Amino acid sequence: MAPKKPSCLRSLLLPLSLTLLLPQADTRSFLVDRDHDRFLLDGAPFRYVSGSLHYFRVPRVLWTDRLLKMRWSGLNAIQFYVPWNYHEPQPGVYNFNGSRDLIAFLNEAALANLLVILRPGPYICAEWEMGGLPSWLLQKPEIHLRTSDPDFLAAVDSWFKVLLPKIYPWLYHNGGNIISIQVENEYGSYRACDFSYMRHLAGLFRALLGEKILLFTTDGPEGLKCGSLQGLYTTVDFGPADNMTKIFTLLRKYEPHGPLVNSEYYTGWLDYWGQNHSTRSVSAVTKGLENMLKLGASVNMYMFHGGTNFGYWNGADKKGRFLPITTSYDYDAPISEAGDPTPKLFALRDVISKFQEVPLGPLPPPSPKMMLGPLTLHLVGHLLAFLDLLCPRGPIHSILPMTFEAVKQDHGFMLYRTYMTYTIFEPTPFWVPHNGVHDRAYVMVDGVFQGVLERNMRDKLFLTGQLGSKLDILVENMGRLSFGSNSSDFKGLLEPPILGQTILTQWLMFPLKIDNLVKWWFPLQLPKWPYPQAPSGPTFYSKTFPILGSVGDTFLYLPGWTKGQVWINGFNLGRYWTKQGPQQTLYVPRFLLFPRGALNKITLLELENVPLQPQVQFLDKPILNSTSTLHRTHINSLSADTLSASEPMELSGH
Numbered sequence: 286m287a288p289k290k291p292s293c294l295r296s297l298l299l300p301l302s303l304t305l306l307l308p309q310a311d312t313r314s315f316l317v318d319r320d321h322d323r324f325l326l327d328g329a330p331f332r333y334v335s336g337s338l339h340y341f342r343v344p345r346v347l348w349t350d351r352l353l354k355m356r357w358s359g360l361n362a363i364q365f366y367v368p369w370n371y372h373e374p375q376p377g378v379y380n381f382n383g384s385r386d387l388i389a390f391l392n393e394a395a396l397a398n399l400l401v402i403l404r405p406g407p408y409i410c411a412e413w414e415m416g417g418l419p420s421w422l423l424q425k426p427e428i429h430l431r432t433s434d435p436d437f438l439a440a441v442d443s444w445f446k447v448l449l450p451k452i453y454p455w456l457y458h459n460g461g462n463i464i465s466i467q468v469e470n471e472y473g474s475y476r477a478c479d480f481s482y483m484r485h486l487a488g489l490f491r492a493l494l495g496e497k498i499l500l501f502t503t504d505g506p507e508g509l510k511c512g513s514l515q516g517l518y519t520t521v522d523f524g525p526a527d528n529m530t531k532i533f534t535l536l537r538k539y540e541p542h543g544p545l546v547n548s549e550y551y552t553g554w555l556d557y558w559g560q561n562h563s564t565r566s567v568s569a570v571t572k573g574l575e576n577m578l579k580l581g582a583s584v585n586m587y588m589f590h591g592g593t594n595f596g597y598w599n600g601a602d603k604k605g606r607f608l609p610i611t612t613s614y615d616y617d618a619p620i621s622e623a624g625d626p627t628p629k630l631f632a633l634r635d636v637i638s639k640f641q642e643v644p645l646g647p648l649p650p651p652s653p654k655m656m657l658g659p660l661t662l663h664l665v666g667h668l669l670a671f672l673d674l675l676c677p678r679g680p681i682h683s684i685l686p687m688t689f690e691a692v693k694q695d696h697g698f699m700l701y702r703t704y705m706t707y708t709i710f711e712p713t714p715f716w717v718p719h720n721g722v723h724d725r726a727y728v729m730v731d732g733v734f735q736g737v738l739e740r741n742m743r744d745k746l747f748l749t750g751q752l753g754s755k756l757d758i759l760v761e762n763m764g765r766l767s768f769g770s771n772s773s774d775f776k777g778l779l780e781p782p783i784l785g786q787t788i789l790t791q792w793l794m795f796p797l798k799i800d801n802l803v804k805w806w807f808p809l810q811l812p813k814w815p816y817p818q819a820p821s822g823p824t825f826y827s828k829t830f831p832i833l834g835s836v837g838d839t840f841l842y843l844p845g846w847t848k849g850q851v852w853i854n855g856f857n858l859g860r861y862w863t864k865q866g867p868q869q870t871l872y873v874p875r876f877l878l879f880p881r882g883a884l885n886k887i888t889l890l891e892l893e894n895v896p897l898q899p900q901v902q903f904l905d906k907p908i909l910n911s912t913s914t915l916h917r918t919h920i921n922s923l924s925a926d927t928l929s930a931s932e933p934m935e936l937s938g939h
C-alpha cells in the first residue's frame with residue numbers, strides 16, 4: 286500500500302483488476318464497531334494479530350528479512366515506537382536517514398503486507414535511553430518531563446510538528462498502512478497523572494492527523510485510571526502469567542464496548558546487567574495467546590523480534606538500585622536477536638492458524654553463522670594518551686564538576702580532571718556524596734588505575750598521591766532511566782568529590798568523542814605513554830584481521846575481559862560486561878564484516894582489567910544466560926577446540 290495518491294495515478298500504478306479490488310483512499314477505513322465489540326477494516330470485521338519490532342534496534346539492511354518472517358508467522362500487523370531522541374539529536378536538528386528512515390520502514394512493512402500500529406510517544410519507555418526522550422531536554426534542569434510543563438510541551442509541539450506531517454500520508458484512510466496511533470505510553474504508571482498534558486497531546490494529534498485516525502492509550506491494569514482519557518480508545522498490556530479475565534473485566538470499566546485489546550502481550554522479557562537472563566515458556570505464551578484470540582481480542586505480542594541496543598542506546602530501570610539494560614534486546618522473543626525463528630515462533634504460528642489464514646511456503650532458513658578465532662588483540666594505548674584527539678576542543682573549566690547535560694554530552698564518557706593540592710601519604714577515603722556517581726567512575730592517579738566507583742554499589746576508594754598529581758575520573762553514562770518516576774536521570778559527577786576532608790574543586794571536563802576517534806583516527810602512531818608504569822584501566826585494544834571465505838552472522842565472545850565498548854569496522858556494537866553477565870556475547874550482523882580476505886578491524890575500549898591473554902572469539906551461537914558465577918562453568922563446557930583454536934582460521938561459515 287502506498288500513501289494517498291490521486292486515484293488516476295493509483296490506477297496507472299496498479300493492474301486494473303487490482304485497482305478495482307483495492308478500496309480507494311476515500312473508502313478506506315479502520316473503525317471501532319461498538320455494537321459488535323470488534324474492529325472494522327473497510328467495513329468488514331477485522332482483528333489484528335500483531336508483533337512488536339523496533340526499527341531502531343535493527344540495521345536497515347535487515348528490515349525486510351525481519352518483516353517477511355513476521356508476515357510468514359501469521360501476523361497481519363506490526364507495532365513499533367518512534368524514539369524522539371533517535372531523530373532529533375540536538376534541538377531543531379533532525380535525522381531520518383539510513384537506519385532512521387522511518388518512512389522507508391513504513392514502506393517495507395507495506396510491501397510485506399503488514400498494517401502498522403504506531404506509537405510515537407513522545408515518551409516510549411521500551412528500555413531505550415531515557416524512554417526515547419532527548420537528553421538535551423535536561424539542559425533545563427528544572428524541566429518536568431511528561432507533564433504540561435510549558436518548556437516540555439514546547440519541545441514536544443516542535444517535534445510532533447515535524448514528525449506527524451511525515452506520517453499523515455501513511456494513515457490507513459489516506460492510502461497508507463497505519464491503522465492506529467498510541468498517545469504517550471503507560472502514562473498511568475507515571476507519578477504526574479497530568480490530564481492537561483494528555484489532553485494537550487490528544488489535541489495535537491487530532492490537529493495534525495485529523496479526526497479519522499484511531500487514537501488509543503496503553504496501560505497496565507494498575508495504570509488505567511491516570512492513563513486513559515475520553516476520546517482515546519483504552520487498551521491494556523499484560524503477560525502470560527497475568528489473569529486475563531480479571532484484567533479484561535477491569536478494561537471493560539473503561540471501554541464497555543468495542544474490541545478487547547492487549548497492546549503488549551509479553552512473549553519474553555528484558556535483561557539487566559548482573560541479573561539472570563529472562564525467559565517466558567513457549568507453553569505459557571501460546572496458551573495465553575489462544576485464550577485471548579478465542580475471546581475475539583486483538584493482540585500485539587511484545588516483542589516479536591527484539592533486536593539490539595547498539596552503541597549507547599540501552600535504557601535503565603531503578604529497582605532499589607540502578608539497573609542498566611543489556612546490549613542484547615533478544616527478549617526471548619519468537620524471532621531471535623540474530624533474526625532466527627525459534628520454537629516459540631512456530632508454536633505461535635500454529636495458534637494463529639486456528640483463527641486466521643497464515644501464509645504458506647517455507648520460512649527463510651536461519652542466517653549463515655560463522656566462527657572465527659581466537660584473535661589476539663594488541664594494546665593501542667591508554668585512553669589518557671589520546672585525550673587531545675578524544676576532546677579536540679579542549680576541556681571545559683569549572684570550580685565544581687559539571688554534568689553531561691550541562692556540557693551537552695549526550696552519551697558515552699566524560700573525563701573529569703583535577704590536581705592534588707597536597708601530598709597524601711596514607712590511603713585516604715575518596716568518594717562522591719549523595720550517590721553522586723552517575724553511573725560508573727574509573728579513577729586514576731597520574732595514569733595509574735585505582736579502581737571503580739559505581740552508582741548504588743561502590744561508593745568509596747582509598748587514594749594516595751603527590752602534590753600536583755593528576756586525579757582523573759573517567760565517568761561512564763550507562764544509559765538514562767527509561768522507566769519509573771523520574772526520567773531526569775542526569776549523568777556525570779553530580780556532586781564535587783571529597784578526598785579525606787577536602788571538597789575537591791577546580792575541575793576540567795573533557796567530553797570524549799570516542800566514536801569519532803575509533804572511526805577516523807585509528808590506526809595511529811602509538812602515542813608516547815608519559816608514565817613509568819604500564820598502562821592500566823581504560824585502554825584501547827585492537828586487531829586487524831582478514832576473513833578468508835564468506836562471512837556469516839556471528840557472536841563476539843570476550844572471555845576474561847571485564848567491561849567496555851566494542852567497535853567492528855567503526856560500527857559501535859555496544860557495551861560488554863563479561864564480568865557481570867548474563868550476556869557474554871555480542872551479536873555481530875554479517876553485513877558489518879568484509880569477506881574474502883579484506884581486512885576487518887575490531888577495537889575494544891576495556892575500562893577495567895585486560896585478561897592475561899587479550900583474546901576474543903567469534904562464536905556461531907549466542908551466550909545470553911551466563912552470569913559471572915555460571916560463566917566459569919560455561920567456559921569449561923565450551924569444546925576444547927573452540928577455545929584452543931589457533932589464530933584466524935578459514936571460516937566455518939555454514
Ligand SMILES: CCCC/N=C1\SC[C@@H]2[C@H](O)[C@H](O)[C@@H](O)CN12
Nearest residue numbers: 409410411412470471549555768
Ligand atoms: C511492570 C512493568 C512496568 C514497566 N513497563 C514495561 S517493562 C517492558 C515493557 C516496555 O518497557 C514497554 O515499552 C512498556 O510500554 C511496557 N513495559
